Amino acid sequence: MEKEDPSPVKQQFQSLTNLPRFFRMIWNVSPALTLWNIFFRLIQAALPLGILYAGKEIIDELLNIIRNQPQSVTFPGVPASLLFWIGVECVLAILSNLVGRAITLTDSLLGDLVNNDSSVRIIQHSATLDLFQFEDAAFYDKLERARTQTAGRTALMSMVLSQAQDLIAVIVLSAGLITVNPWLLLILVIAVIPLFISETRFNQESYSLSRSWTPERREIDYLRYIGASNETAKEIKIFGLENFISDRFKSISARYYLVNQKLAIKRASWGATLSIISALSYYAAYIFVAGQAVAGIITLGTLTFLAGSFSKLQSLLQQIVGRFAKIAEMALYLQDFFDFLALKPISATHRGKRKTPRPIKEGFRFENVGFKYPETNQWALRNLSFTLKPGEKLALVGENGAGKTTLVKLLAHLYEPSEGQILLDGVRLCEYDPDDLRRETGIIFQDFVRFMFTASENIAVGNIEEQFNIPRIEDSAQKSLANDVIEKLPEKYRQMLGKRFAGGVDLSGGQWQKIALARAYMREAQLVILDEPTAALDARAEHEVFVRFSELMHERMAVLISHRFSTVRMADRILFLENGQLQEIGSHKELLNKGGKYAELFRLQAKGYE
Numbered sequence: 266m267e268k269e270d271p272s273p274v275k276q277q278f279q280s281l282t283n284l285p286r287f288f289r290m291i292w293n294v295s296p297a298l299t300l301w302n303i304f305f306r307l308i309q310a311a312l313p314l315g316i317l318y319a320g321k322e323i324i325d326e327l328l329n330i331i332r333n334q335p336q337s338v339t340f341p342g343v344p345a346s347l348l349f350w351i352g353v354e355c356v357l358a359i360l361s362n363l364v365g366r367a368i369t370l371t372d373s374l375l376g377d378l379v380n381n382d383s384s385v386r387i388i389q390h391s392a393t394l395d396l397f398q399f400e401d402a403a404f405y406d407k408l409e410r411a412r413t414q415t416a417g418r419t420a421l422m423s424m425v426l427s428q429a430q431d432l433i434a435v436i437v438l439s440a441g442l443i444t445v446n447p448w449l450l451l452i453l454v455i456a457v458i459p460l461f462i463s464e465t466r467f468n469q470e471s472y473s474l475s476r477s478w479t480p481e482r483r484e485i486d487y488l489r490y491i492g493a494s495n496e497t498a499k500e501i502k503i504f505g506l507e508n509f510i511s512d513r514f515k516s517i518s519a520r521y522y523l524v525n526q527k528l529a530i531k532r533a534s535w536g537a538t539l540s541i542i543s544a545l546s547y548y549a550a551y552i553f554v555a556g557q558a559v560a561g562i563i564t565l566g567t568l569t570f571l572a573g574s575f576s577k578l579q580s581l582l583q584q585i586v587g588r589f590a591k592i593a594e595m596a597l598y599l600q601d602f603f604d605f606l607a608l609k610p611i612s613a614t615h616r617g618k619r620k621t622p623r624p625i626k627e628g629f630r631f632e633n634v635g636f637k638y639p640e641t642n643q644w645a646l647r648n649l650s651f652t653l654k655p656g657e658k659l660a661l662v663g664e665n666g667a668g669k670t671t672l673v674k675l676l677a678h679l680y681e682p683s684e685g686q687i688l689l690d691g692v693r694l695c696e697y698d699p700d701d702l703r704r705e706t707g708i709i710f711q712d713f714v715r716f717m718f719t720a721s722e723n724i725a726v727g728n729i730e731e732q733f734n735i736p737r738i739e740d741s742a743q744k745s746l747a748n749d750v751i752e753k754l755p756e757k758y759r760q761m762l763g764k765r766f767a768g769g770v771d772l773s774g775g776q777w778q779k780i781a782l783a784r785a786y787m788r789e790a791q792l793v794i795l796d797e798p799t800a801a802l803d804a805r806a807e808h809e810v811f812v813r814f815s816e817l818m819h820e821r822m823a824v825l826i827s828h829r830f831s832t833v834r835m836a837d838r839i840l841f842l843e844n845g846q847l848q849e850i851g852s853h854k855e856l857l858n859k860g861g862k863y864a865e866l867f868r869l870q871a872k873g874y875e
Contacts, residue, residue: 281592281593281596283596283599283600283603284425284592284596284599286603287421287422287425287596287599288425290379290382290383291375291379291422293382294375294378294379294381294382295374295375295378298371298374298375298378299375301367301371302368302371302372302375302426303426305364305367305368305371306368306426306427306429306430306433307430307433308360308364309361309364309365309368309430309434310430310431310433310434310437311433311434311437312357312360312361312364313434313437313438313577314434314437314438314574315353315357316354316357316358316361317438317570317573317574317577318570319350319353319354319357320354320566320569320570320573321566321567321569321570322350322353322566323347323350323351323354323566324564324565324566324569325564325565325566325567326344326346326347326350326566327347328564328565328566330344330347368430372422372423372426375422376420376422376423379422383602386606387408387411387412387602387605387606390605390606390608391408394608394609408605409483411601411602411604411605411606420595421592421595421596421599424588424591424592424595425592427588428585428588428589428592431581431584431585431588432585434577434581435578435581435582435585438574438577438578438581439578481517481520481521482521484517485514485517485518485521488510488513488514488517489514491510492507492510492511492514546579550575555568617695617696617697617698617699618696618698619692619696619697619698620697620698620701621689621697621698621701621702621704621705621791622689622690623705623791624655624791625655625689625690625705625791625792625822626655626690627654627655627689627690627691628652628653628654628655628657628689628690628822629652629653629676629687629688629689629792629822630651630652630653630687630688630689630691631649631650631651631652631685631687632650632685632686632687632688633648633649633650633684633685633686634646634648634649634650634675634682634684634685634686634687635647635648635649635682635683635684635685636671636675636680636682636683636684637683644683644845645668645671645845646668646671646672646675646845646846647845647846648685648846648847649672649685649845649846649847650685650847651840651847651850653676653792653822653824654822655791655820655821655822656820656821656822657822657823657837657838658822658823658824658825658835658836658837658838659822659823659824659825659836659837659838659839659840660824660825660826660827660832660833660835660836660838660839660840661673661824661825661826661839661840661842662826662827662830662833662839662840662841662842662863662866663841663842663843664843667842667843667844667845668842668844668845669796669826669842670710670711670796670826671845672842673708673794673796673824673826675687676706676792676794676824677703677706677708677792677794678694678695678697678699678702678703678706681694681695689702704788704790705790705791705792706788706790706791706792706793706794707727707784707785707786707787707788707790707792707793707794708785708793708794708795708796709781709782709784709785709794709795709796710796710797711796711797711826713777713778713781713784715762715763715777716762716763717761717762717763717765717766717769718761718762719758719759719760719761719762720751720754720757720758720759720760720762720780721735721738721758721759723762723780723781723784724738724741724742724747724780724783724784724787725738725787726784727741727783727784727785727786727787727788728784728787728788731787735758737787738758738783738787739758740786741783741784741786741787742758742780742783744783744786745779745780745782745783745785745786746779746782747776747779747780747782747783750772750776750779750780751780754770755770762780782795790821791821791822792821792822792823792824793821793822793823793824794823794824794825795823795824795825795826795827796826797826797827797828823836829870830866830867830870833853834853836853837852838850838851838852839851839852839853839856839863841856841861841862841863843862848861848862848863849861849862849863
């Protein structure tokens with residue numbers, strides 16, 4: 266039997282269990298700031314009662330002065346007792362202002378620290394998850410909710426602290442009110458209950474709406490981005506896509522607006538009705554205490570004190586009720602954040618402890634390796650068996666979709682096999698520490714990232730620990746032929762690349778590829794993989810790059826993917842893939858003599874150059 270979902274009210278109360286963990290986050294980012302914030306809020310919570318009481322004494326003192334002229338004064342027409350209470354109220358008002366500013370300051374500083382800390386957690390945790398998890402839409406929705414709610418977590422922190430402050434203020438004011446007339450407090454509580462139920466209900470509906478529309482809101486953000494981006498501007502102009510994109514944006518956003526509008530109108534209608542009830546309760550209480558003042562039961566100062574206390578309590582209770590429902594709603598969003606941090610890699614044996622052998626002696630061995638992506642029945646690779654020995658250069662060849670990139674991702678331990686095993690020096694890859702293993706792997710993909718960093722930093726990402734090692738960066742650029750590109754830039758290695766930031770310079774596809782290739786040379790890796798990283802280079806430039814690559818990879822294992830057979834023929838062996846299965850493997854000469862599919866495609870490509 267399936268477990269029933271909890272009711273909206275129960276779900277919101279359950280969400281509050283996230284708050285202790287959240288406050289541990291706040292405390293950990295800065296214990297000192299947290300303590301100061303709490304201290305200031307305690308003072309601010311007690312000040313309203315003091316100010317109201319000072320006001321009561323001022324009024325009563327004035328009435329007393331009117332009835333009985335003072336014997337002596339310290340200021341023309343103003344006796345010392347009146348000056349005292351005016352001074353007390355003045356000091357309390359100034360203190361309230363200063364404490365309020367101190368709270369705003371510490372809130373802001375703590376909020377920035379919590380914001381930064383949660384972003385760092387998301388970035389670091391994302392790196393621990395399997396690559397193919399990022400290729401799953403449901404996972405990406407979780408990531409998007411965790412990533413985009415950073416500002417909400419900062420607001421939640423401030424709201425919860427304000428809630429605690431207001432609760433203390435309510436207790437203090439209630440104590441003062443009960444000593445004079447406890448019935449006023451009862452009227453107040455009864456008037457607030459309907460508002461609490463209403464806010465709880467509508468906040469739950471708002472969260473459910475936002476959560477259910479996560480994919481659509483992600484598409485809206487994507488359309489907004491590609492509709493006005495330097496990366497897509499050429500295609501949009503050439504193909505006239507502006508109306509297509511804007512119409513699609515309007516269609517999705519309009520549907521979301523209509524659903525949200527319906528909820529907003531309902532919420533506003535109920536809120537207006539309940540605010541009338543709240544106002545009537547206040548003035549009913551006002552009439553009651555006014556009658557007591559007329560009857561002489563209480564003084565005019567006490568009337569003012571009660572009216573002020575009642576009004577302040579009413580305001581505080583409404584804030585607390587409204588904020589409670591909002592906190593419960595935002596705590597539901599907080600659950601998304603903690604749910605993301607709780608995600609584990611799909612791979613059951615993701616992290617081993619064994620150190621990578623240095624040097625590698627036997628190399629890699631694939632034994633009946635198969636791989637299929639989660640929630641699919643189609644095999645990307647199947648029954649794959651071959652070896653890669655130290656010092657060997659292996660080329661992967663096959664038509665698009667044959668499984669070449671999937672194979673190198675398995676080799677780089679970005680994926681784990683669905684069946685079979687991959688061994689390194691006779692030990693399964695999953696038994697090695699993945700971070701240590703990847704330090705021995707240099708890999709450049711066809712879809713490498715064009716980081717909007719300086720030229721130096723773009724190369725250094727291949728081994729970020731060496732980002733300040735300028736000689737090594739320059740040497741890597743020289744090996745990849747990127748030095749010719751960089752030397753022509755206005756600021757050389759300090760030049761910002763890309764047009765996103767001021768002063769940035771964009772590069773051609775071929776120039777970018779030489780920058781990316783330099784990343785592979787940044788590591789003294791025992792295995793270097795090039796997954797079609799030179800597709801934007803002409804045939805001569807690609808040949809020159811791979812000749813140099815072949816020379817520099819002496820005594821290191823290398824795997825390269827290229828559709829140009831004139832390039833792959835430089836490899837020691839060529840592995841031909843078709844439909845995810847190994848069809849042929851051998852040297853260029855051996856495969857030509859075999860007269861199989863490789864020889865057919867080689868001669869077909871060579872004929873195109875005649």
